[in-house]
Amino acid sequence: MTEYLLRGARPLGGEPVDVRISGGVIVALGTGLSDDGAHVVDAQDHVLLPGLVDLHTHLREPGREDAETVASGTRAAALGGFTAVHAMANTNPVADTAGVVEQVFHLGRRAGWVDVFPVGAVSIGLEGERLAELGAMADSEARVRVFSDDGKCVWDPVLMRRALEYVKAFDGVIAQHAQEPRLTEHAQMHEGVVSAQIGLAGWPAVAEEAIIARDVLLAEHVGSRLHVCHLSTAGSVEIVRWAKGRGIDVTAEVTPHHLLLTDELARGYDARFKVNPPLRTQADVEAVRAGLADGTIDIVATDHAPHPVEDKDCEWAAAAFGMTGRETALSVVQHAMVETGLLDWEGVARVLSTAPARIGRVEDRHGRPIAVGEPATLTLVDPAARRTVDPRTQATASPNTPYFDRELPGRVVATFLRGRPTVLDGAPVEQEGASA
Amino acid sequence: MEHLLSAGDLSRTDAVRILDTAAELAATQGREIKKLPTLRGRTVVNLFFEDSTRTRISFETAAKRLSADVINFAAKGSSVSKGESLKDTALTLQAMGADAVVIRHHASGAPHLLASSGWLQAAVVNAGDGTHQHPTQALLDAYTLRRHLVGPQPLGQDLAGLRVAIVGDVLHSRVARSNVDLLHTLGARVTLVAPPTLLPVGVETWPCEVSYHLDEVLAQGLDAVMMLRVQRERMSSAGGGFFPSPLEYSRRYGLDARRLAALPSHAVVLHPGPMNRGLEISATAADSSRSVIVEQVANGVAVRMAVLYLLLAGGRREDVS
Numbered sequence: 231m232t233e234y235l236l237r238g239a240r241p242l243g244g245e246p247v248d249v250r251i252s253g254g255v256i257v258a259l260g261t262g263l264s265d266d267g268a269h270v271v272d273a274q275d276h277v278l279l280p281g282l283v284d285l286h287t288h289l290r291e292p293g294r295e296d297a298e299t300v301a302s303g304t305r306a307a308a309l310g311g312f313t314a315v316h317a318m319a320n321t322n323p324v325a326d327t328a329g330v331v332e333q334v335f336h337l338g339r340r341a342g343w344v345d346v347f348p349v350g351a352v353s354i355g356l357e358g359e360r361l362a363e364l365g366a367m368a369d370s371e372a373r374v375r376v377f378s379d380d381g382k383c384v385w386d387p388v389l390m391r392r393a394l395e396y397v398k399a400f401d402g403v404i405a406q407h408a409q410e411p412r413l414t415e416h417a418q419m420h421e422g423v424v425s426a427q428i429g430l431a432g433w434p435a436v437a438e439e440a441i442i443a444r445d446v447l448l449a450e451h452v453g454s455r456l457h458v459c460h461l462s463t464a465g466s467v468e469i470v471r472w473a474k475g476r477g478i479d480v481t482a483e484v485t486p487h488h489l490l491l492t493d494e495l496a497r498g499y500d501a502r503f504k505v506n507p508p509l510r511t512q513a514d515v516e517a518v519r520a521g522l523a524d525g526t527i528d529i530v531a532t533d534h535a536p537h538p539v540e541d542k543d544c545e546w547a548a549a550a551f552g553m554t555g556r557e558t559a560l561s562v563v564q565h566a567m568v569e570t571g572l573l574d575w576e577g578v579a580r581v582l583s584t585a586p587a588r589i590g591r592v593e594d595r596h597g598r599p600i601a602v603g604e605p606a607t608l609t610l611v612d613p614a615a616r617r618t619v620d621p622r623t624q625a626t627a628s629p630n631t632p633y634f635d636r637e638l639p640g641r642v643v644a645t646f647l648r649g650r651p652t653v654l655d656g657a658p659v660e661q662e663g664a665s666a
Numbered sequence: 667m668e669h670l671l672s673a674g675d676l677s678r679t680d681a682v683r684i685l686d687t688a689a690e691l692a693a694t695q696g697r698e699i700k701k702l703p704t705l706r707g708r709t710v711v712n713l714f715f716e717d718s719t720r721t722r723i724s725f726e727t728a729a730k731r732l733s734a735d736v737i738n739f740a741a742k743g744s745s746v747s748k749g750e751s752l753k754d755t756a757l758t759l760q761a762m763g764a765d766a767v768v769i770r771h772h773a774s775g776a777p778h779l780l781a782s783s784g785w786l787q788a789a790v791v792n793a794g795d796g797t798h799q800h801p802t803q804a805l806l807d808a809y810t811l812r813r814h815l816v817g818p819q820p821l822g823q824d825l826a827g828l829r830v831a832i833v834g835d836v837l838h839s840r841v842a843r844s845n846v847d848l849l850h851t852l853g854a855r856v857t858l859v860a861p862p863t864l865l866p867v868g869v870e871t872w873p874c875e876v877s878y879h880l881d882e883v884l885a886q887g888l889d890a891v892m893m894l895r896v897q898r899e900r901m902s903s904a905g906g907g908f909f910p911s912p913l914e915y916s917r918r919y920g921l922d923a924r925r926l927a928a929l930p931s932h933a934v935v936l937h938p939g940p941m942n943r944g945l946e947i948s949a950t951a952a953d954s955s956r957s958v959i960v961e962q963v964a965n966g967v968a969v970r971m972a973v974l975y976l977l978l979a980g981g982r983r984e985d986v987s
């Protein structure tokens with residue numbers, strides 16, 4: 231295995247050091263290290279982070295390989311600086327058995343771009359009626375710890391309670407897509423001033439907040455662990471803050487798009503801005519940023535949701551929900567949080583690596599400290615770079631980025647997975663017969 | 667004016683110009699129907715994704731009286747579904763050389779998409795999209811109000827100072843949205859009257875007043891009252907419906923004989939049709955001398971002629987009269 235020397239990198243944005251990587255681990259840290267026999271990476275002024283972990287992403291395989299495959303999706307992830315992704319269960323077939331989660335796990339291994347950790351469905355077929363075999367998925371080779379019916383809310387309070395209780399046996403977590411279904415029938419966008427004017431059916435903030443409020447109380451009652459997916463409203467931040475203050479074991483995530491974009495973008499009826507939960511108001515954007523900065527919100531996860539052109543190039547009401555974001559997540563966080571002074575690079579490492587690794591129970595391999603003896607699972611970023619987002623040059627198989635034509639800061643220069651580069655000089659490093 | 671997508675896009679000058687042009691075109695019609703040669707050789711496509719014989723016939727008549735070739739393209743999709751691709755339809759119309767596309771669609775924003783996507787070059791006229799806009803309805807309502815309520819010389823005039831109540835299902839109404847925009851632009855004072863369940867969250871930012879009480883609004887002295895159609899399915903939808911019963915609705919919000927009598931003598935009654943007699947409007951009100959509902963239909967043709975004329979003939983005014 232090739233050895234690498236990162237010359238002058240700034241771990242977590244700190245003082246520059248040289249980092250030597252060999253045999254999959256960091257073997258030396260210091261200034262003026264010898265580059266003897268090593269491939270040197272010029273890391274001057276670049277920030278070094280633990281490899282990023284995406285706790286919420288959609289790889290679409292099996293079932294919708296026209297939108298994305300494990301191979302294309304994980305390649306995009308590596309280019310975005312990720313070394314691990316948790317793939318949501320709403321595939322076809324649904325990832326509700328040990329067989330399907332193992333299939334996704336193996337597809338991830340074969341592709342070799344990142345570690346793929348399948349998320350298991352909470353209920354059979356995401357139907358919200360009967361528990362899927364959570365234990366079998368936990369015991370499978372995929373070692374599932376995160377369970378979610380994402381795309382659908384576990385609405386039945388009894389089923390939610392049982393799921394929260396049941397996963398305690400193997401230290402699992404229920405990741406809830408909080409959406410009261412009756413309050414959001416036919417919903418198209420955030421319910422408010424803009425929806426009233428442009429005549430699209432509203433998705434009220436209360437539909438998210440009511441479920442989060444119920445779930446934190448359930449988690450408290452049964453003493454279990456709850457994770458709130460893609461929290462999007464100021465009210466949700468308040469509820470999670472209150473719950474944490476009470477000592478409830480809840481974690482929360484926000485997506486990059488909810489940190490930056492608002493419902494005003496729906497005015498042109500461009501369905502690339504259609505997403506679930508919907509883009510909210512500027513006040514909500516400010517509240518989720520503040521929540522992420524003060525730790526109320528634990529992590530940023532992409533909810534990368536690829537869709538082929540025909541699912542977006544149509545009437546808003548006919549279009550699919552979802553936007554891509556794996557290759558832009560770090561840039562959006564830099565733009566919305568770092569350049570606004572709300573978060574430093576240590577904070578970025580926390581919300582995009584350490585904390586998601588811990589929630590997903592993969593902290594033995596990901597989100598590790600940058601120290602000698604630790605796995606060389608790392609992301610090198612040039613924060614001074616700027617680029618204009620162009621879906622045609624992205625690695626994801628789908629073009630539905632909401633950031634088209636937008637200039638964003640930062641560029642992933644290199645990504646290492648256990649000492650092996652998946653990205654070098656900003657370009658993917660194709661693997662030979664990869665098996666990580 | 668390149669397209670007509672929303673009443674909110676019209677300036678006061680644009681709107682008055684359309685109303686004036688409609689008045690001039692109506693004058694050429696007189697007693698016997700006369701065809702004007704203005705749009706000879708131009709093609710107007712009526713692209714209707716939603717059934718509306720009334721609106722389609724109105725546009726068709728308007729286009730034919732301007733000597734345009736009219737193609738009716740009923741692309742009736744069951745509901746919002748893929749398969750009936752707006753994009754493919756647009757590309758077909760482009761290939762057919764459509765000069766204007768009049769579109770009615772169940773999805774809010776479909777006309778906007780047609781106009782901005784680059785799929786076709788034609789002028790796009792919104793003939794009603796989802797719960798968003800229906801600008802020619804608002805124009806014909808404004809035209810009707812001006813004829814009845816603004817002096818003997820209405821040309822060049824707006825609706826400054828008029829008090830208009832719009833009553834009914836505002837939440838689902840593109841007519842209400844269009845009228846609030848246009849009547850406000852023309853200087854009228856608009857009050858929306860509806861049960862709170864039939865008003866959208868966010869209505870407080872609209873340029874109008876809002877009331878839950880029809881009798882209080884009537885007591886303020888109105889120049890016109892516009893009754894919106896209340897679809898019967900609103901009583902049986904999710905959550906047990908938007909109001910308890912038809913009877914309770916008409917008791918609180920219906921225009922019955924008593925309320926009709928409470929209007930000042932000059933005030934007029936409008937309804938975009940089709941009416942639910944006995945629900946939002948009583949037969950007495952619908953058929954009274956105050957009612958200008960039948961006249962709205964005729965005015966619709968004149969206003970739509972004006973819109974097509976201004977969009978396609980670029981307002982070369984020597985063509986008229």
Ligand SMILES: [Zn+2]
Pocket residue numbers: 380381382407459460506507
């Ligand atoms: Zn979700």
